[in-house]
Amino acid sequence: MNGGGLAPETRTHLIRGCERIVGPEGVISAPDERRVYECDALTFYHRVMPDLVVLPTSTQHVADVVRLCREAGVPFLPRGAGTGLSGGATPDAGGVMIVLTRMNRILDIDVASRTATVEAGFINLWLTNAVKRHGLFYAPDPASQQACSIGGNVAENAGGPHCLKYGVTTNHVLGAKVVLPDGEVLQLGGKIQDRPGYDLLGVFVGSEGTLGICTEVTVRLMPQPEAVKTLLAVFRTIEEASNAVSGIIARGIIPVAMEMLDREIIKAVEANVQAGYPLDAGAVLLIELDGPRAEIEAEAVGVEATCREYRCLELRVAKTEEERALLWKGRKEAAGSVGRITHHYYLQDAVVPRSKLPRVLREIEEIGGRHGLIIANVFHAGDGNVHPLICFDLTTPGDLDRAIAAGAEIMKRCIEAGGSVSGEHGIGHEKRDYLPLMYSPADLAAMQRVRAVFDPAGLCNPGKIFPADGPAGQGARNLQSPAMTAVSER
Amino acid sequence: MPVAASLTDGLREIVGADGVFSGPALAEYRLGPATPNAAVFPRDESEVSRLLRLAWEEGLGVVPWGSGGHQALGYPPSRYDLALNLGRLDRVLEYEPADMTATAQAGIRLADLQRHLEAGRQFLPLDPPLASQATLGGILGGNLSGPLRCRYGTARDLVLGIRVAHADGTITKGGAKVVKNVTGYDITKLYLGSHGTLGVILEATFRVYPRPAAEQAWWLSTPELEAAHALAVRILGSHLAPTRVEMLDDVAARACGSPVRGPGLFVSIAGVPEAIRAQANDLARMAGEFGSVTTEDASAPRTRTGLNDFPWLAPWRDGKGHGAIWRGGVLPADCFRAIRAIHDAAREHTEVAVTASVAHGILRGETRADTTEGVARGLAASREALAALGGFLVVLDAPAPVRAQVDVWGPPPDGLGLMQQLKAAFDAKGILNPGRFVGRI
Numbered sequence: 068m069n070g071g072g073l074a075p076e077t078r079t080h081l082i083r084g085c086e087r088i089v090g091p092e093g094v095i096s097a098p099d100e101r102r103v104y105e106c107d108a109l110t111f112y113h114r115v116m117p118d119l120v121v122l123p124t125s126t127q128h129v130a131d132v133v134r135l136c137r138e139a140g141v142p143f144l145p146r147g148a149g150t151g152l153s154g155g156a157t158p159d160a161g162g163v164m165i166v167l168t169r170m171n172r173i174l175d176i177d178v179a180s181r182t183a184t185v186e187a188g189f190i191n192l193w194l195t196n197a198v199k200r201h202g203l204f205y206a207p208d209p210a211s212q213q214a215c216s217i218g219g220n221v222a223e224n225a226g227g228p229h230c231l232k233y234g235v236t237t238n239h240v241l242g243a244k245v246v247l248p249d250g251e252v253l254q255l256g257g258k259i260q261d262r263p264g265y266d267l268l269g270v271f272v273g274s275e276g277t278l279g280i281c282t283e284v285t286v287r288l289m290p291q292p293e294a295v296k297t298l299l300a301v302f303r304t305i306e307e308a309s310n311a312v313s314g315i316i317a318r319g320i321i322p323v324a325m326e327m328l329d330r331e332i333i334k335a336v337e338a339n340v341q342a343g344y345p346l347d348a349g350a351v352l353l354i355e356l357d358g359p360r361a362e363i364e365a366e367a368v369g370v371e372a373t374c375r376e377y378r379c380l381e382l383r384v385a386k387t388e389e390e391r392a393l394l395w396k397g398r399k400e401a402a403g404s405v406g407r408i409t410h411h412y413y414l415q416d417a418v419v420p421r422s423k424l425p426r427v428l429r430e431i432e433e434i435g436g437r438h439g440l441i442i443a444n445v446f447h448a449g450d451g452n453v454h455p456l457i458c459f460d461l462t463t464p465g466d467l468d469r470a471i472a473a474g475a476e477i478m479k480r481c482i483e484a485g486g487s488v489s490g491e492h493g494i495g496h497e498k499r500d501y502l503p504l505m506y507s508p509a510d511l512a513a514m515q516r517v518r519a520v521f522d523p524a525g526l527c528n529p530g531k532i533f534p535a536d537g538p539a540g541q542g543a544r545n546l547q548s549p550a551m552t553a554v555s556e557r
Numbered sequence: 558m559p560v561a562a563s564l565t566d567g568l569r570e571i572v573g574a575d576g577v578f579s580g581p582a583l584a585e586y587r588l589g590p591a592t593p594n595a596a597v598f599p600r601d602e603s604e605v606s607r608l609l610r611l612a613w614e615e616g617l618g619v620v621p622w623g624s625g626g627h628q629a630l631g632y633p634p635s636r637y638d639l640a641l642n643l644g645r646l647d648r649v650l651e652y653e654p655a656d657m658t659a660t661a662q663a664g665i666r667l668a669d670l671q672r673h674l675e676a677g678r679q680f681l682p683l684d685p686p687l688a689s690q691a692t693l694g695g696i697l698g699g700n701l702s703g704p705l706r707c708r709y710g711t712a713r714d715l716v717l718g719i720r721v722a723h724a725d726g727t728i729t730k731g732g733a734k735v736v737k738n739v740t741g742y743d744i745t746k747l748y749l750g751s752h753g754t755l756g757v758i759l760e761a762t763f764r765v766y767p768r769p770a771a772e773q774a775w776w777l778s779t780p781e782l783e784a785a786h787a788l789a790v791r792i793l794g795s796h797l798a799p800t801r802v803e804m805l806d807d808v809a810a811r812a813c814g815s816p817v818r819g820p821g822l823f824v825s826i827a828g829v830p831e832a833i834r835a836q837a838n839d840l841a842r843m844a845g846e847f848g849s850v851t852t853e854d855a856s857a858p859r860t861r862t863g864l865n866d867f868p869w870l871a872p873w874r875d876g877k878g879h880g881a882i883w884r885g886g887v888l889p890a891d892c893f894r895a896i897r898a899i900h901d902a903a904r905e906h907t908e909v910a911v912t913a914s915v916a917h918g919i920l921r922g923e924t925r926a927d928t929t930e931g932v933a934r935g936l937a938a939s940r941e942a943l944a945a946l947g948g949f950l951v952v953l954d955a956p957a958p959v960r961a962q963v964d965v966w967g968p969p970p971d972g973l974g975l976m977q978q979l980k981a982a983f984d985a986k987g988i989l990n991p992g993r994f995v996g997r998i
Contacts, residue, residue, distance in 0.1 A: 179790050179890035180918070202794060224739045237743060238714050253972050259886045260917050261700075263951050263995050264970035265755075265979060269713060269746025273739050293796030313655045319678060319767030359798055362832035418735040422655040450737045451656075487738040494740060505740055510729045514742045516982040520975060532741060 072161065073118050077139055081163060085121045088131045093169070095120035104164055107149045107156040108211075113496055115157060117144075117164035124169045126244060126252055126282040133280065134250035136163050137526060144528040145280040147188060147219030150211040152414065153495030155223065155275045159530025165280060167218050173197055174283060182241060182258050184285040187218025191225075194286070203288040206233035209491070210402070217284045224273030226491030228398070231449035232323040232357070233289065235491065237272040242285035245271060248278070248522035258285055270517060275493050276528040278521040292357035295323075296367050297391045300374040301348045301381040305329050305444075308350035309424040311377040312448045315354070316421065318369045324355040325449030326398050329428075331408060331458075332445045333397075339404035342397030348380060352448065353398050401445040402456075408443065409458030413470045417481035418490040421451040427484050431455050434476045438469040442477075452490035453481070479504060494532045502534055564615070565595065568639075571607045572599050576645075585625065586640040589633030589957065593620065596640040602720070602728060602759045605641070609757065609988075610726030612639060618991050621753040623664065623695030626687040626869075629954035630699065631752060631965060635992030641757065643694050649673045650760060651734070658717065658734060660762040663694025679765045682709035684861070686869045694758045700750030703865045704801040704823075707793075707916040712749050715763045719745045721756035724984035734762045747979070753990045754998050755983045769827035772800065773837065774854040774861075777844045778821035782806060785821050786893030788847040789915040792824065793889075795843070797836050801825040801914075803864060806896055808910035809922075813863045816852050823854070823864060867912060868923035869953075879932050880925035881955035881963075883939070887948035889918040896920070898942035907935030918948075933962035940967060966995045 073081070078096075085094045095101055096119055105114040118141075123129045136143040142162035149156055158164060170186035177183070178201045183194060191212040194205040208227035209215055215225070221243060226235045233239075242256035256268035271278050302308040305327070312325055328336065328351045333344045344351050354370055356363040367384070374382055385391035405412055419427045428444065431453070435442035441458040457473050459466040478488055482504045489498060502511060515533060568577045578596040586596050599605045612619045618636030622628070623643060643664035651660040654677030661670050667681070667688050674680050685691050685701030695701070697719075702711040709715070718732030731744035748755055779785040785804050792802055803823040805813060810821055826836050844851045854860050868882045887895040892913040903909040903924065911922040920943075924935040932955065940950040940963075952965040970976070973996045980987070980998045992998075 177888070177890065178794070180888045181794065224743065226737055226739075230737065234710075234714060235737065235739075237746075238710065247975075253975070255972065258888055259948055261884070261886045261919060262949055262970055263966050264972065265751055265976045266700075266713065266746045266749060267972050267975060269749070270742055270744060273743045290794050290796060316657060317655055319770075321767070359796060359828070359832050359836055361835040362798070362828050365829040365831060418733070418737050420653060420656040420658065420735055422653055447737075451735055452737050485734050487733040487735050488740040490735075490737040491739055498740075502741060505733070507729070509727050510731070511741070513723070513729045513731070513983075514744055517742055517744060517747070517979065520978045520982050 073141065077141065078118060081119055081135065081139060081141065084135045085119065085132055088135070089121055089123050089128050093122040093124070095122070104146065104166070105157070107146070107151040107154060109152060109154050109157070109497065113154055113157055115160060117158045118161045120164045120166055122166045122169045126246065129165060129246045129280055129282050130250045130252050132163065132165055133246050133248065137248070137250060137524060140526070142526045142529050145218070145222070145276045147216030147222070148190070148214050150215040151219060151223060151495065152416070152492040153489070153497040155493050155495030155528070155531055156219070157496060159496065167216065167282070170282060176201070177258065178203070180258060181288045181290070182285055183288055184283060185217055187216060187282050187284060189217050191215050191217060191220060198288055202291050204291055205286055206239055206289050207236045217286070218281050221272050221281050221284055222274065222276045223491070223493040226447070226452070228324040228326050228447060231325060231447065232321050237269065239287045240268065240272055240284060241287055243268060243271060243281040244283035245279040245281045248524065248527035256285070275495060275531050277518060277531055279527060294357065294360040294363055295391070296356045296363050297385040297394050298354045298367065298370055299383045299394045300352045300354065300379040301345055302350045302352065302377065302379050304349040305428050306425045307377045308352045309428060309448065311352060311374050311379065312424065313422055314373040314377060315370055318373060320366045320369050322354050322370070322449060323357045324353070325447070326353040327351070327444070327446055327448040328398065328401055329444040331441055331443035332401050332405070335404040335407045335443065336397045336401055338407040340396060340400045342393070342400070344397055345381065351397065353394060398445070405443060405456055409441065410460045410462070412456040412458050413474050415453065415455045415457070415474055415477055416489045416492040417453055417478055417486055419451045419453065419481050419484045419486035421449070423484040423486070424448065424451055427453065427481060430480050431477055434473050434480070438473045440469055440473055442473070447490070450490065451486065496531055499532055500534050502532070567611055568595055568597055568608070571611065572597050572604050576600065586622065588620065588628060588637065591633050591637040593640045594638045596622070596642055598642050598645050600645050602646070602722065605646070605722045605757060605759060606726040606728055608639070608641065609722055609724060612988050613725045613986060616986055617988060619988050620990055621694065621698065621757045623692030624666065624690040626690050627695060627699050627701065631993035632997060633993070634990060635997065643692065646759065652677065654679055657765050658736065658762055659765050660734060660760060661693055662760045663692065663758045665693050667691050667693060667696060674765055678768050680768050681715065681763060682766050683712060683715065684865050686866050688865055693761060697749050697758055697761055698751065698753045704803045704914055707802050707914060708798065708800040709766065713746060716745055716749060716761050717764055718762040719748055720759040720761070721748055722759055723756045724986065724989050728759065732762070736764055752994045754980060754994050755989065757989070770829050771833055772825055772827040773833050774801070774823065774825035774857060775840065776815050776817060776821055776823055776852045776854055777849045778815065778817035778819050778852070779847060779849045780819060782820040782896060783893050784847045784849065786915065788844060788849055789822055789892070790890065791843055791847070792840065793916050795839070797826065797839060798828070799824050800827045802916055804892060804913040804915050806900070806911050808908070809867060809912045812910055813867050813912070814856065814860050817850055821849065823860070864912070868910060868921060871923045878925060879927065879929050879956060880923055881932050881936055881959050882923050882953045883936065883950050884953060885920040885922070885943050885948055885950040887918045887920065887943055887946045889915055891946045891948070892918060892920070895943055895946055895948060898945065899939045902938035902942045903935050906931045909935065909939070929956055929958035930962070933959045936963045969996050
């Protein structure tokens with residue numbers, strides 16, 4: 068689908084204006100070059116080309132472009148690396164896309180205060196690499212960390228496997244320089260903490276680019292742990308593995324990560340990378356501990372005892388860095404291996420209370436069975452953040468509809484179990500119509516009030532997060548069945 | 558001022574005759590020059606909602622009230638009709654140890670909540686000043702924290718979801734009851750630290766932590782404050798996982814019970830005993846490198862309380878002399894420079910005592926002088942010293958003559974315009990804690 072169809076004179080005005088601001092090399096207007104930007108990592112649905120793509124190199128550029136859009140009454144949206152999974156960086160109906168990939172410098176590393184300030188387009192993994200020699204690291208580690216940008220992480224409040232112990236992006240962001248939807252530049256938070264005033268930074272993180280565009284981010288760095296210990300336990304059933312997860316927590320142990328792979332994923336992984344998982348296993352649980360050496364040695368004893376208590380078939384402990392990498396290999400390759408078992412899949416991101424995992428996983432399996440679909444699971448078990456991959460084949464008539472129906476049922480069940488629609492992927496365009504499952508009209512109205520304060524004109528990434536017929540309207544159009552957004556190609 | 562009879566009737570109709578205080582009983586609700594017309598004690602959230610609805614319709618100024626321990630903070634309310642005491646909303650609503658989450662009402666005292674969590678061998682790692690009386694709502698409204706934030710962060714890191722009554726009585730929720738959630742805006746953060754100006758917190762769901770098997774603490778005394786700071790930075794950048802790293806100047810160290818004279822650090826480590834032992838050895842070695850004398854803290858719980866409550870229990874608060882307490886913030890790396898600058902600024906006629914949570918650059922202090930003018934001058938000079946380092950100072954409590962000379966919140970924060978608009982969007986009539994927060998929000 069092409070952009071929103073700006074009047075030719077508006078388009079020309081914007082192109083000239085943006086060229087003046089960022090230079091001609093930073094403006095992309097030809098349709099074949101804009102096509103790259105018609106979707107984020109949801110490659111399959113709701114493709115909308117922006118009318119114009121601008122690549123600024125400074126906060127001032129961003130502010131000037133935003134002001135230009137605002138004056139022309141044209142919607143705009145930010146985009147980082149485009150690795151988002153909920154259509155948050157896909158235009159709702161055209162407009163100007165502000166791509167921050169050229170803003171990728173480190174601005175400050177303060178070892179004594181353990182903070183770093185980088186531009187929004189800086190890649191997540193670069194950060195840990197840049198501070199490694201100081202004995203520090205940046206904790207949030209989304210699966211796409213080799214490609215995703217810090218600015219995007221802030222927009223989505225990104226998580227990752229290691230968030231069980233360390234928390235998600237919002238727990239590690241100390242400050243952000245943002246361009247508000249009216250073009251004003253404002254520093255939220257900063258290296259100095261607890262300044263009096265409302266926590267504008269707190270509500271900005273995770274606002275999916277709807278409250279403004281962040282151009283610089285200040286993060287907290289953590290000292291590297293003394294030691295890391297990785298264990299892999301193989302279970303007969305996913306139920307026993309889930310109970311082991313709860314059992315470990317019940318012992319007062321908080322591993323840095325607890326990741327689970329179910330039978331279908333094990334099959335896919337083995338077909339693809341031969342991680343050495345037994346094919347008759349019901350579940351594989353990957354557990355990582357970090358911290359002072361003596362602490363994790365004691366914790367490892369507890370973890371092993373718990374896994375045996377829940378009748379694990381096999382327990383492997385990595386003794387070297389190579390062995391650790393091998394244990395993680397299957398987990399890291401899981402999503403990439405799914406192509407071995409299905410043509411297409413529809414990925415979910417719901418969260419349930421940890422203690423409800425066995426029940427919810429059983430229900431997910433039932434839902435799959437009822438719709439005649441295989442549902443594979445690879446997920447952050449410690450957080451209760453499930454990632455069911457609903458397998459289907461687009462060429463089979465009715466399969467896609469069944470996948471969408473199954474996805475909606477899963478989300479509903481997770482909410483009923485006391486959970487949440489999304490743990491780390493965001494609502495974006497994809498899940499906006501599911502928000503009322505969790506929030507009342509009054510709850511949503513309070514959020515919309517925040518939005519209206521930041522963006523009274525409703526031009527900043529419109530059509531995201533809130534239901535299309537939501538209280539403030541935002542002029543969002545329900546272009547397609549929302550569930551289709553999360554359908555990914557293999 | 559006598560309560561208008563019709564208003565009292567309206568309040569009694571909502572909360573019952575025993576839920577409305579008036580007359581002399583209101584003395585404890587006094588804020589600066591202002592005393593409310595009534596204090597009300599709702600029994601559940603629907604009564605809170607109806608009370609607010611009434612206040613909204615009548616345009617009454619409402620001050621949400623927990624234990625009152627921190628009500629000295631901020632400007633006096635610009636309009637003060639009702640003290641909304643949440644003390645009867647004091648239940649734990651949900652607690653699932655296996656999920657490490659709990660939901661409790663705002664009026665519960667932190668100490669009672671901790672006792673409840675004890676059943677699951679867990680705790681909420683918040684240690685605000687005056688923790689023995691502090692209520693959950695007050696802690697969250699003020700985003701209060703203590704030395705434990707070194708390891709566990711603040712309410713902002715621990716609260717997962719919240720229920721709030723808005724100025725017009727509407728009840729909404731934000732966040733969720735699970736540990737990970739990015740559904741909609743993280744609106745919970747707005748209410749934390751908003752001092753009750755955006756809504757009345759009714760309940761909160763938070764992440765709780767396993768109670769460590771053991772904990773040990775040490776005083777690391779150094780000849781000079783600078784060495785204490787360098788040692789703190791060394792510890793915080795190392796593989797040690799301390800639960801507290803507090804730096805104290807010599808006056809504060811004495812006040813908090815340090816067994817050795819002079820400035821230094823208070824460091825605690827928690828975990829299994831063998832891990833504490835191993836870390837204690839490393840700690841002693843590091844301390845040696847900085848010429849520090851390490852003494853194990855012999856009176857653990859008392860010291861921790863003393864540290865948490867410093868400087869809230871300062872002697873002048875009992876009418877002995879003149880003084881003020883304050884908090885400040887600087888870069889963690891600047892903690893030493895900040896304290897030295899405050900000492901230098903205070904040299905004339907004032908005496909100061911300062912502690913610093915070095916991991917986060919949080920300072921807490923007390924300023925004393927023979928006269929209130931001296932206190933005001935000392936605060937102004939300290940604020941200037943911190944501002945020169947890019948930091949800030951907030952006066953937490955001071956006598957009225959000092960408040961008349963020093964703005965308790967200091968210069969307006971960046972983004973005040975947005976904050977004022979948010980206030981208007983959430984409380985168009987300005988009835989919730991009106992005039993008390995930054996920019997007289």
